Amino acid sequence: MISKFISLEWKSFIRSANFGKSLAVKILIGFFALYFILTFLSIGVFGYYILKKEFPDADPLKIVNSYLLFAILADLIFRYLMQKLPVMNIKPLLHLPIKKSTLVHYVLGKSSGSGFNILGLFFYIPFSIVLIKEGYSVAGVLGWLFTMFLIIQSANFLNFLINKNNIALGSIVTILVGLIAIQKFEIFDVVGFGGQIFDAIYANPIYSLIGIIVLVGLYYLNYKQLRNLVYLDEAVTKKVKEAQSADLSWADKFGDVAPFIKNDIRLIWRNKRTKTVFLMSFLFLFYGLIFYTNDVYSKMPAMLMFAALFITGGFSLNYGQFIPAWDSAHYKMLMSQSFRYRKFLESKWVLMVSMTAILYLLSIPYLYFGVDIFLMITAGAIFNIGFNSLFLLFAGSFNKKRIDLNKSGFGNTQGTSITQFVIIIPLMLFPMLLFWVFDKFVGHHLGFIALAVIGVLGLVFKNYFMNLIEKQYIKSKYVMIDAFGKEA
Known part of the structure; x- marks a missing residue:
């Protein structure tokens, strides 16, 4: 038997429409x-x-x-x-x-x-x-x-x-x-x-x-x-559960984007895959322990910066790369509403920046490894906030694969496309290479400043970049509606 x-399972696998x-x-x-x-x-x-x-x-x-x-x-x-x-x-x-x-x-x-x-x-x-x-x-x-x-x-x-x-x-x-x-x-x-x-x-x-x-x-x-x-x-039989809603009135201070932020928080907490991404982001806080406790990496500054970026960017990198596919199940309904697309995008940006800030505060104990390490984490956090958050939003305009939020986060390639592998270059390799160049030829601390300056410039010109990103999403709007409407 x-x-x-x-x-039966093998036949189901090879005969599946997704095969x-x-x-x-x-x-x-x-x-x-x-x-x-x-x-x-x-x-x-x-x-x-x-x-x-x-x-x-x-x-x-x-x-x-x-x-x-x-x-x-x-x-x-x-x-x-x-x-x-x-x-x-x-x-x-x-x-x-x-x-x-x-x-x-x-x-x-x-x-x-x-x-x-x-x-x-x-x-x-x-x-x-x-x-x-x-x-x-x-x-x-x-x-x-x-x-x-x-x-x-x-x-x-x-x-x-x-x-x-x-x-x-x-x-x-x-x-x-x-x-x-x-x-x-x-x-x-x-x-x-x-x-x-x-x-x-x-x-x-x-x-x-x-x-x-x-x-x-x-x-x-x-x-x-x-x-x-x-x-x-x-x-x-479908089990009927009484809906429980947390008090999210504190989000009202964000103004017009507050309804979208509330929906994002509910979406994250009520679904398996998004909840996994959220909880995993706190585990990335310990990522630095692999690098900062090993003398081998002390002579590899680019790898130390890689760890610094992950410590505060765990949520942004894992959540941001699938924007707006997280909303694919109700994307048609969203796009039929009367609101400016910019507000929808800004809610995602606020969420990523807020989580990066929280993870940065939780990373303060890394001062134990020295001021230089914490400065590196600080520079990585500013880069994540100012550059990576905006770049992830832009890259999301090319996401055209539906995601089933009820499925597990591990071993689940749903929603994954070549986009996720292409964006890793500017997100991780660019800051690592930039820091290595400054550390090698200019100065160790100037490498921190270079990354922080890029992050600050991203914040200063945020409105300009958000306008460009909004135009790209509007341009791809109907293609995404069609793509998200198809079964994964």
């Missing part, structure tokens, strides 16, 4: 997937020797074990925001003599093959092979590897249970940040404690059986939850 389900569309985008995503696979594989193969070289007096396995607790929590957060849960259209099957339990087991089993579950194994398996090659206990390494596999699968099924629960996400983020702070300020040795747990599994592989109990428990909870939903009335 399982083989028949797989066959063959955006082939270039799919190929590009495939290259990205291959890149990550090769990266994890390389770290798995050479990680042991790199750690041994950098820390000759330490055990590489113990170093890895010490940080696994943080990695597991970070993986849960990433899964919550990015993992697209597997679905199956069960309506045509419910009247057939197929056990409902079989349907549920298939959906749950399908999730086990998710790319999120496979990617980590490209590190753990090669790393384990290297450990055995270097003389580690075969039983201990296999027990450790088996535990990693169980943890990956447990995280997968836990994500099923907590998905769409913002309280659960907030709790995990709080725990992770709290543990990092506790370790940073030496309140408690979290790294040592986490290391002891996984060191014990290596020393006594029998402890890996605890992972089986946890995995079985999470699988059962998921099975019980889904099994209660596999009924025809559940499949065809």
Whole structure:
């Protein structure tokens, strides 16, 4: 029966009207997937020797074990925001003599093959092979590897249970940040404690059986939850929820653009994909930790500027590149209303600038890494506000692909076109190149000033550029109406 389900899904995929569309985008995503696979594989193969070289007096396995607790929590957060849960259209099957339990087991089993579950194994398996090659206990390494596999699968099924629960996400983020702070300020040795747990599994592989109990428990909870939903009335009945509206009266101070800002805020918070973009923007705040804590990047100023731009521009870059496709579902209705297009565009600009400003304020703790780093982040924020926000609005006039807001943000190429890949050049490569030139030939701090000046000029001539952008949108208005009216 399982083989028949797989066959049906494959036929549904290749016979879909969307099959063959955006082939270039799919190929590009495939290259990205291959890149990550090769990266994890390389770290798995050479990680042991790199750690041994950098820390000759330490055990590489113990170093890895010490940080696994943080990695597991970070993986849960990433899964919550990015993992697209597997679905199956069960309506045509419910009247057939197929056990409902079989349907549920298939959906749950399908999730086990998710790319999120496979990617980590490209590190753990090669790393384990290297450990055995270097003389580690075969039983201990296999027990450790088996535990990693169980943890990956447990995280997968836990994500099923907590998905769409913002309280659960907030709790995990709080725990992770709290543990990092506790370790940073030496309140408690979290790294040592986490290391002891996984060191014990290596020393006594029998402890890996605890992972089986946890995995079985999470699988059962998921099975019980889904099994209660596999009924025809559940499949065809639309749930009616009482609409809840937050008080957005504070937005009235923005004047004529206030109604559009309110609609944008409601759209972001009520839909999966936009909410994912919003929440992900706060994770980009930690992007700098990858670069500013690594001495390798200290000699690569362009990469440091790349991080600075992302820290405050996470929302603008991810939300702005799909303007106005976020409104594609009701674009026809919007364009039939009596309002100036400029107000619609300014609401998007205000939203991007406001979020950039908020993220900049939240980036103040980066002063810990020095004034130069914070000046770099400040210059990046001004550039994002003055240049990137306007350029993203202009680039949006070329967006002609509809977006389904209810679909997950990860693995979803809907709305993606060559436009998204072209605009990355002026948005990221231009400021990086400009900063590198000034840093190399003129002066480090003058690079900050150059980017900030461009941002300030964008603000000074904002009205002029907005008029040009408005004309471009009006020119493309009916083409976009036609494009957004088509099913994605």
